[in-house]
């Protein structure tokens with residue numbers, strides 16, 4: 426067996442079809458999209474075709490998509506650019522307690538700049554309660570930002586219901602869809618979304634490219650200044666090969682067939698792991714969970730130790746989101762759903778992709794029970 430990669434929520438391998446689509450933009454089609462000559466126009470046309478693909482995939486208008494360097498930048502732009510441009514309206518922002526670190530840390534920074542942030546509780550499966558959101562909105566609230574599919578426990582929020590509340594109170598609504606994009610239907614109009622964060626490397630596209638959907642008419646200011654690219658909102662020579670790869674990844678990824686395949690493989694994985702004694706699933710079951718996500722709490726073991734032993738067997742797993750892997754703090758997401766520090770530290774995430782095979786899950790299940798048994802025997806807990 427080759428190395429088995431079950432950390433697709435951190436990043437995914439680039440689809441060979443995506444790489445093929447990108448290659449000409451490294452070699453013969455290398456123009457700068459701002460240049461007026463043939464090579465420049467070639468690049469610009471490719472970029473605009475890609476923008477259209479991405480806009481259509483979420484029911485947006487083409488000009489409402491701004492390319493960025495990825496999810497982190499889009500989330501920072503959505504929060505900071507909106508906060509500063511709309512501060513005459515109020516100084517209050519609402520997010521959930523299970524946002525990605527880039528939203529959490531952007532909010533902490535905004536608090537230092539004088540903004541007030543409410544961090545909404547979630548229930549034991551990670552769902553934001555619609556009534557909690559409604560109660561938290563004040564006359565000073567300018568933005569609500571709620572993650573769509575959670576990167577650690579796979580919870581898929583009901584954006585339609587949350588969006589209705591934001592619309593009713595005339596508050597801007599942003600969502601981070603880095604984990605759910607192409608796996609769950611997203612429609613900016615049906616869900617009342619004003620801003621949407623998207624990225625490519627979670628969907629078999631290249632790293633370092635993402636987008637922000639900004640509804641026409643939204644008050645937003647540039648955060649990065651320069652030559653006026655991307656409707657003057659995000660200056661910098663566009664990453665054409667990345668943009669082309671991003672759109673190709675969307676085209677390849679948007680298929681109910683992939684979602685059905687991953688769902689049945691995820692359920693096989695969950696069923697198999699839950700047969701090991703003293704294991705619990707973190708996050709919801711069924712169709713309210715991302716089709717590629719599984720996360721388990723193993724009693725009396727450190728998650729890091731499980732990850733280390735799995736790696737020795739040639740299997741990649743994760744003890745949390747890749748971005749916070751350098752800290753030894755327990756996951757804020759697992760704490761928010763009511764896990765204790767010990768339980769959070771005893772948890773691991775296994776995330777599949779449409780390229781994961783049944784044989785790979787069988788290989789995992791051949792080795793995981795033995796690893797757990799061994800670690801429990803040597804556990805001081």
Ligand SMILES: Cc1ncc(COP(=O)(O)O)c(C=O)c1O
Nearest residue numbers: 495496497525576601603604624
């Ligand atoms: C939910 C979520 N938001 C944002 C990001 C950051 O995206 P990027 O790596 O493109 O900056 C990630 C990736 O880890 C993510 O999972």
